Amino acid sequence: MKTQEEITALSATDKFSFLCAKENSCFNQCCANLNQLLTPYDILRLKNALNMDSGEFLKEYCVQYNGQETGLPVVSLKPDYKNELSCPFVSELGCKVYKDRPASCRLYPLARMASRNRETGKITEYFALIKEGHCKGFERGKEYTSKEWIKNQNAEEYNRINDYMIQIVGIARGIEPATFDESIKNIFAMTCYDIDKFKMFISKDDFKGNEIAKSLGYKDEIFKDDETALLLFGLDYIKAALLRIKDK
Numbered sequence: 001m002k003t004q005e006e007i008t009a010l011s012a013t014d015k016f017s018f019l020c021a022k023e024n025s026c027f028n029q030c031c032a033n034l035n036q037l038l039t040p041y042d043i044l045r046l047k048n049a050l051n052m053d054s055g056e057f058l059k060e061y062c063v064q065y066n067g068q069e070t071g072l073p074v075v076s077l078k079p080d081y082k083n084e085l086s087c088p089f090v091s092e093l094g095c096k097v098y099k100d101r102p103a104s105c106r107l108y109p110l111a112r113m114a115s116r117n118r119e120t121g122k123i124t125e126y127f128a129l130i131k132e133g134h135c136k137g138f139e140r141g142k143e144y145t146s147k148e149w150i151k152n153q154n155a156e157e158y159n160r161i162n163d164y165m166i167q168i169v170g171i172a173r174g175i176e177p178a179t180f181d182e183s184i185k186n187i188f189a190m191t192c193y194d195i196d197k198f199k200m201f202i203s204k205d206d207f208k209g210n211e212i213a214k215s216l217g218y219k220d221e222i223f224k225d226d227e228t229a230l231l232l233f234g235l236d237y238i239k240a241a242l243l244r245i246k247d248k
């Protein structure tokens with residue numbers, strides 16, 4: 001059962017002790033009562049870990065709805081409604097997708113907020129520690145600063161790619177949500193979350209004449225074997241498309 005949480009801001013040098021282990025009496029409790037938003041990179045990693053097409057993954061494991069902030073689609077993991085709203089990937093032995101678990105699972109009990117300077121593009125990070133009453137991880141383990149914890153959890157690449165969304169959300173916030181009709185929402189959802197469908201979309205001949213694609217220097221051989229590069233291209237594509245809508 002999840003309990004009340006205490007959130008404490010952390011400076012760059014503040015340290016905390018943590019060890020999540022099967023021996024902890026709370027094992028797996030944090031994977032119930034799920035409210036797990038997924039980023040585009042979370043989805044890419046999970047669908048590959050499960051050897052699934054992104055469309056199949058979204059259908060089987062996710063729910064999609066319009067985000068409150070922007071009105072654009074967001075995706076979260078579909079909890080098991082018959083079993084304490086548990087994550088579909090939790091088992092008695094722990095997380096079944098541990099190597100490819102989402103960024104927020106990696107960072108826990110750390111919360112990371114990031115802002116982007118409009119002129120320089122520089123990202124500034126802020127950290128806080130989330131202490132939930134049921135979590136026994138704080139009672140043992142090594143000491144870490146926020147940066148050390150991120151490295152220990154192999155979350156650096158996740159943060160780097162997830163930070164692309166800051167600018168996209170910032171642009172979308174400046175657009176009246178009613179502007180986003182179903183066709184814009186569908187393109188957004190495909191580009192951000194359904195990478196295998198996006199791959200098909202950009203392989204069609206008419207995409208090569210697409211004005212935004214041309215302005216981004218698109219060449220169809222670039223992303224052949226690199227889905228992360230394809231995702232980043234997709235996010236640049238969405239950013240450019242939103243800027244056009246905003247400037248209309």
Ligand code: SF4
Nearest residue numbers: 020026028030135137
């Ligand atoms: S120690 Fe905390 S993070 Fe680890 S299983 Fe227990 S509740 Fe979850």
Ligand code: SF4
Nearest residue numbers: 031087089090095105
């Ligand atoms: S993905 Fe893994 S760590 Fe994250 S909530 Fe699900 S089972 Fe727990």
